[in-house]
Every structure is written in structure tokens, then in C-alpha cells.
Amino acid sequence: MDQNIARVILAVGRMGPGGISLLGTSFAVSEKSFATAAHITGQSEEGLVLVVPRVQSFLDYQDTSDQNVNVFRAKIEGYDPIHDIAILGADVRIGLPYFIGSSDDAPTGARVVSVGFPHADAGRLVLTQQRSSVGARVLLPVGTVKSKHLVLNVQTRPGTSGSPVFIEEQSQIAAMIIGCYAPLKEGGIRLGNIDPQTLHQTTHAVSAEYIREML
Amino acid sequence: MTTQLDFSKSQPQDWLNDLPTFQRSAIETFLKGGLTEEEVAELWLSRIGSDQNIGFGAGTVASNYLASVKSEFRKFVCGDADYESLRLEAEKVWVGTKYPIVVLIAGVIGAKLGLAAAVISPVVALLLAAVCKIGKNAWCNMPPPVSPSITATREQ
Numbered sequence: 283m284d285q286n287i288a289r290v291i292l293a294v295g296r297m298g299p300g301g302i303s304l305l306g307t308s309f310a311v312s313e314k315s316f317a318t319a320a321h322i323t324g325q326s327e328e329g330l331v332l333v334v335p336r337v338q339s340f341l342d343y344q345d346t347s348d349q350n351v352n353v354f355r356a357k358i359e360g361y362d363p364i365h366d367i368a369i370l371g372a373d374v375r376i377g378l379p380y381f382i383g384s385s386d387d388a389p390t391g392a393r394v395v396s397v398g399f400p401h402a403d404a405g406r407l408v409l410t411q412q413r414s415s416v417g418a419r420v421l422l423p424v425g426t427v428k429s430k431h432l433v434l435n436v437q438t439r440p441g442t443s444g445s446p447v448f449i450e451e452q453s454q455i456a457a458m459i460i461g462c463y464a465p466l467k468e469g470g471i472r473l474g475n476i477d478p479q480t481l482h483q484t485t486h487a488v489s490a491e492y493i494r495e496m497l
Numbered sequence: 498m499t500t501q502l503d504f505s506k507s508q509p510q511d512w513l514n515d516l517p518t519f520q521r522s523a524i525e526t527f528l529k530g531g532l533t534e535e536e537v538a539e540l541w542l543s544r545i546g547s548d549q550n551i552g553f554g555a556g557t558v559a560s561n562y563l564a565s566v567k568s569e570f571r572k573f574v575c576g577d578a579d580y581e582s583l584r585l586e587a588e589k590v591w592v593g594t595k596y597p598i599v600v601l602i603a604g605v606i607g608a609k610l611g612l613a614a615a616v617i618s619p620v621v622a623l624l625l626a627a628v629c630k631i632g633k634n635a636w637c638n639m640p641p642p643v644s645p646s647i648t649a650t651r652e653q
Contacts, residue, residue: 321545321552325562327613358613364523366546422547425540426530427523429547443552461552477551486550495519 283395283448284379285339288409293399294318294370294444295353297329302351304405307398307444308332309455310376311369317493318444319460320361320368327358332372333407344408351407364424365492366460380446380453382497385419385430385489388457392416393450394434396459396487402441412436413450414485422486430489432457438485447487457487499576500584502591504633509534509626515596520619534627538620539563562610566617569606570624575637580605599625 290310295302308318316332323330331353337344360369388394396412414436421428432447438459447457463484464477513521527537543561546552573580583605587598602625603618628636 319546319552325542325612325616328611358615360517360519361613361616362519362523363541363545366550366552422549424544424547425527425532427526460546461550463549464551480551488546492519496517 283340283411283451284453285341287379287397288337288340288342289335290376290379291397291409291446292316292335293333293402293407293441294322294356295331295333297331297353302331302333302353304333304399304402304407304441306402306441307446307459308370309397309444309446309458310378311382311493312378312497313375314371314373315359315497316356316370316372317446317458317496318368318370319458320363320366321460322443323358323361323368323370325361327356330356330358330370332356332370335409336407337409340409340411346406346408349405360496362492362496364427365429365488367458367488367493367496369493369496380448380455382490382494383449383454383456384491384494385432385457385487386491387454388416388419388432388447388449390416390418394432394456395448395450396434396436396438396442396445397448398438398442398445398459400439400442403439406441412438412442414483417484420486429492431460432487432489433463434459434485434487435483436485437481437483438462442485446490455490457490458493459485459487461486499578500581500588501576502574502584502587502633504625504629506592507595507629509630512595512599512622512625512629515594516599516619516622524619524623534623534630535567538566538623538627541620541623542566542617562612562617563620565610566606566612566620567624569609570602570621571637573602573606574628574633595622595625 306322308316334352356370359371418433445459
């Protein structure tokens, strides 16, 4: 993987009275726009920001004690709640070191690499690679619309939504992480702000082709 | 004097035709599946992704703003004085392609409610299609939505 990719995968946050709350991950999809999960941004763009990368390369050490960040203002330019995708526009100019593909290019068993900011809910801003493989290809429904997703054999944490999923050794994004499988049921519990239903290795990633359709 | 918007010369589909393809194709699938325009609008604002998934963002809750959007939209369509300047502006571009009108209305209502215009544009288009289908007078005489509210849905 191109180590300079750290320059184009940015954390998403929201400015509030107490500072910036980190929400998740985004990645450049054109010269001036970034893709992320719609459930990260919600329907409001008020206070929405992209955090300027603090490292130039994955080879750099990331200082976890440094809480200072620079940000760009971001606007919601595209919103697709059916596939859980938002496109954010920012006043930047970026070159893409990859292209946007599709889950069709990642067969079951394919090795993949996702890149994002796990534990962003705790304020941790560490760009992290996670290697895994495609465990299954599934169609997830919203009403009568079914969408292609990959099931990744990896456990993800709050903050990784919006992470691009690369096919290993290729400059191609096949999907974007949106969360994990959980059976729908009423109620439930949280322990230490963790939903026990999410503690497993069945991560869902939506096909990148739906991002391409929004550009 | 209140500006009257004329829906008689357009078809419901006219309001949806020029939406971006990714929005139009999903909306058409829902409509063909038997949902009404207002039911699709509610789904668009209240759901994010599949029920089989828990999102891994940090802290956002999906909310249903349909009642609030519909309340403002009703004021615009049915002659509330607060929206006279928007009606005048819309009237200037009323004939012809409908998408610029949708974007204009979404921008004003979105700014009032703190919602991104890109989020509510398809909702505004669906509501305009619903008015066109039923007729403006009939739509405006339907009971208004219960007081504007924000309904939290499943935590993401």
C-alpha cells in the first residue's frame, strides 16, 4: 500500500462548545470531496469538519499525547441514507492515489486492508490499518432496495465507519466500512458504552460502486 | 397578496425526474414497491442503512425530521406569509425543469431547520410530487402534521 495514503484519509468531526468530537473516518474520492458514512454526519452539516492529517506517511510515529488538530470546514454535498453514504465537500485540492472500484472486485476469501480511526469515540486519533479477508458477500435490504456489502473477518470499533477497504496489493477501493452485523431486537444493554452485540468479527462494508454513482 | 403556485400543469413524476440518479433510482424502486411519496420521504429522513447493521460512527443518532420539514413545506405551499419571498422566487423559475426549484426550496427550509440541503432535496421533491398528485387545495386542507417533533430512531 502507498504509505502516502495517510494524507487522504481524514477523520470527520463536529465542532461544539467543548471542542471537536471525532465521529469517524472519511477518504478522498475526488479533487475536492470525501466519502464517509451517512450515519456519521447525520442530516446536519453544522460544525462538520475534516481533520487535517498529522502524519505524511504510515511510517511516521503518531503522537497520541498531541491533542492539537487543524481542521477544514465540510459541507454535505451528497446524502444516500439507503446505502449509508455521505459525500463531503471541502475547500481543498487533493490527488487520488487509488481508484474507486466495487465489491464485485473482492471475491469471498480475498485479502483486504481497511484504514481508519478506531476508538475515535474516546478521542483517539490514530490512523490504523487492519488486514482481514472477505468472509462473505451479502445483500442487505432497506425496504425493497437491496445493496451489495462485504462481510469482513475483522472486529471494528466506533470511529472506523467510513474507512475505505482496499484489495490487498492493489490501488483499488472495493468498499467502505459502515458497521457490523447485529440482530434487530428491542431493548438491549450497554457495558462501558459498548453494545455487546457488536463484539464479533462480522463487519459490514458497503460496495464502493454506490459512492461512484454519487460523484 | 399571496402568490399562488400552480401545480396543474405538471405531473408528479416531473418533480422527481431530475434528481441525481442515485436518489431517483432508489425512490422509484420504493414507489414501485407500493409506498406513497410521503412514506418514501419519511423513510429517507428516518432510516440510515439496513436494520441488520449497527453503525460504527461515534455518537450520532439518526433522527426523523419529517414532521418539521413537512410543517415548513406546508407553510410554503399553502400560503403562509413567512414564505412569500420564497414563493415569489420559485414562481420565476416555476415553468421548465423542476430541479432548480427543488434545490431552492430545500436550501431555505434546510437552513431554517439546520439540515443540509443535499439531505432534504429528495424529500422536498417527493412532497412536491405528492401535492401535484392530490392537488394543492386538497393537500393544504388535509390535517396538518402533529406538532413538529424530532423522533430518535435506532442508535447508529
